[in-house]
Amino acid sequence: QVQLVESGGGVVQPGRSLRLSCVASGFILSSSGMHWVRQAPGKGLEWVAVTSNDGSTTFYIDSVKGRFTISRDDSKNTVFLEMSSLRVEDTALYYCAKARPGSSFFEPDHWGQGTLVTVSS
Amino acid sequence: EIVLTQSPATLSLSPGERATLSCRASQTVSKYLAWYQQKPAQAPRLLIYGVSNRATGIPARFSGSGSGTDFTLTISSLEPEDFAVYFCQHRANWPPIFTFGPGTKVDIK
Numbered sequence: 001q002v003q004l005v006e007s008g009g010g011v012v013q014p015g016r017s018l019r020l021s022c023v024a025s026g027f028i029l030s031s032s033g034m035h036w037v038r039q040a041p042g043k044g045l046e047w048v049a050v051t052s053n054d055g056s057t058t059f060y061i062d063s064v065k066g067r068f069t070i071s072r073d074d075s076k077n078t079v080f081l082e083m084s085s086l087r088v089e090d091t092a093l094y095y096c097a098k099a100r101p102g103s104s105f106f107e108p109d110h111w112g113q114g115t116l117v118t119v120s121s
Numbered sequence: 122e123i124v125l126t127q128s129p130a131t132l133s134l135s136p137g138e139r140a141t142l143s144c145r146a147s148q149t150v151s152k153y154l155a156w157y158q159q160k161p162a163q164a165p166r167l168l169i170y171g172v173s174n175r176a177t178g179i180p181a182r183f184s185g186s187g188s189g190t191d192f193t194l195t196i197s198s199l200e201p202e203d204f205a206v207y208f209c210q211h212r213a214n215w216p217p218i219f220t221f222g223p224g225t226k227v228d229i230k
Contacts, residue, residue: 044221045157047210059218106153106212107167109177
């Protein structure tokens with residue numbers, strides 16, 4: 001079955017960087033678009049970024065453009081979210097999610113359990 | 122930028138009752154309208170995609186409908202496990218930017 005396991009979260013000061021990882025199993029990662037979605041404590045869901053199945057095309061929410069980079073290493077079955085210039089408002093549980101089959105840019109259909117990022121001085 | 126609003130914010134119902142959740146878009150949206158269920162301390166689960174298509178393994182009591190700016194998720198007869206928060210989500214045609222609604226909490230009356 002599809003499994004997505006995120007890691008790399010933690011407490012970081014504003015302005016610093018962090019890299020999240022998502023290890024995928026149970027499906028062919030190279031055939032799937034992959035998303036990152038976040039959820040601030042007690043709040044709703046906010047989509048962050050998506051990468052195409054081959055990593056050649058990426059899209060981001062405006063608030064993270066130029067600061068976050070989504071990438072993938074299919075040889076390691078891993079998707080990354082490199083986050084820099086972190087802000088207090090980036091504090092959230094970050095979910096990795098697989099795109100529904102048929103297009104890299106379909107909505108997420110399977111989600112990991114998330115990794116918590118706390119940006120605080 | 123499309124904004125999604127969901128109503129009501131909270132829906133208090135009893136098991137066996139019908140739940141009708143609304144999602145309204147600030148402008149006419151594409152067919153890429155989805156619904157998710159999220160229970161406390163769990164990841165979201167895809168229920169409906171493409172306005173009205175049930176995702177794999179989703180029971181038939183969940184159905185989606187709508188067009189234009191108004192969309193509905195209906196749970197025909199609430200089961201105890203259906204009490205949760207429900208989010209609608211839209212994907213723009215291009216670039217494929219995704220937007221979530223604020224959610225509707227369905228709780229036990």
